[in-house]
Amino acid sequence: MNGQAVSAGPLKLSTGANLVLVTVEATEDGATARPVVEVGGRRFGIESGRQLGVSSREPPRLKRGERVELRRTFVVGEPGPAFFPRLPSVYLPRGARNLLQPYLRVPGGIAFERPVLCLDLPAAATYVAADEAVGVAVGRPDRHAEGGRAVTWLPLDGLWGSGFELSLCWADANGRTITYQPAIRDGGTCDWRHRAARVKPPAGAVWVTPLIIKWQDRGITGTFWVDNVQLTDLRTGAKLLDCGTFDEPAWGERFAGTAGQGAGGSRCVKIVCTAESAQRQQAQWVRATEPGRTPVKAGEEYQLELDVKCDNVAEPGGVSW
């Protein structure tokens, strides 16, 4: 546990991330391993990353002498009173629908695999629907009654890490910056994955320029790769960026892109954040020429897309959502 050998039996979890790693060796052919950790009266399988009884995934059958390593991370929040509401009991009108906004602190440096949110309510209250406006995609709910409680497991398909950011720099008619809008964030460790976000220009914006950035003063470390950045006008379907693959001739010789490591062996942007550069800003504008701004219209909606890959991208403070 957390790199230290411990005996089987009660484990003491500390505040923050607790990595439980179990090494299993099969003593006969066809053996399976299903280690279990019980936390707060709930049993969690180490192998599946989900609560037992929820996942139908079967543990692998092992050959005699075969060894496997199974692991799972438990994150324990800071002890203290509930953030909201600061009441021992909350009364809700019968028949009412109420919006519950969880504030979950996602520790930096943890690569989440299939995170699931457990919503444990009194039997009189049931989960209705998820509002994805907060930027987290919620998968199909798995609901069941459990000891007079209504328990719902919600797969969080879009709980991303942080450290990499695609920021949109919006500018007015004079080219003056109005704001930098964080549009897509990612982190942890992941192979190439496609990310998309819908955005609208803020008041007064007539230009936009995407910026790939690792912000300064946040202690961010790790390496990320970015490719195929595109901005689409959702009304007309027009693709607005002409330099988002980083392979376009317009980039010229002076562009320090990384050849051969992008999608399909193409050129991409690679940013390496070391401990020495952790407090420095590292960034790349998505524009092949100056000023390279893209015109936008007020009131229109745009889709921003990109491919990103991360290797151990960690932001010590993590992110909340």
Ligand SMILES: [Ca+2]
């Ligand atoms: Ca490329």
